[in-house]
Amino acid sequence: MNVNLRELAQRGSPVELRGRLSAEASATGREDIRIxxxxxxxxxARSESDTAIVDGTLSAELEFVCSKCLRTSKEKAEVPVTEMFTLQRGIAERDDDIHFVEEEVVDLSPYLREAFVVQLPMAAVCGEACKGLCPVCGKDRNAEACGCVQERLDPRFAGLKDFFDS
Structure with a gap:
């Protein structure tokens, strides 16, 4: 997916861009999420003074392993994106959000892939109500209650517990 910065500036009106980016290298380093x-x-895409602004939405179907219950789930993710480009080095040096490019035609694919991957969750969860696995017996708490007792004891008071048990 490309945009020509000079043509965009000369046109003066926004340009609609639609397409599909390949995702083979998008989630590199992530074993738990697959696009x-x-x-x-x-x-x-629109031009404002000497800057081209590309904004919109990126969406993809994600397949992931829930970080709580370890089940595989699918979910559609939608991510808002805004990328800015300029051919003038001085503008990019003043604003870290603007990418300086040397060519008039910019391939948007790497910028869009990165913007999508950065917004993926650090720990994917199948749902807000996911109860996860029991830390004692390992059963999936979403499927069945295990009945394990988890005693949470502050380690600072462990000596007192031994004192009262005797």
Whole structure:
């Protein structure tokens, strides 16, 4: 997916961009999340003074392992994205959010993939109500109650517990 910065500035009106990015290298280093298919992009590109602004939404189907119960789940993720580009080095030096590019035609794919991956959850969960696995017996608490007793004892008071047990 490309955008020509000079043509965009000359046009003066926003340009709609739609497409699909391949996701094979998108979630590198993540064993728990996989992007199924590709990343769908629905974007608008516009020019303001000497800066091109590309914003919109990225969406993809995610397959992940829940960090609480270890079940595999699927979920659609939608991520808002805004990327800014300029051909003038001085503008990019003043603002860290603006990418300096040397070519008039910019391939948006690496910027969009990175913007999507950065917003993936650190620990994916299948749902807010997920109870996870029992730390004592390892049973899935979502499927059945295990009845294990978990005694939470402050280690600072462990000596007192021994004193009262005798």
């Amino acid at each position: 199924v298919g590709g990343i769908d992009a629905s974007l608008t």
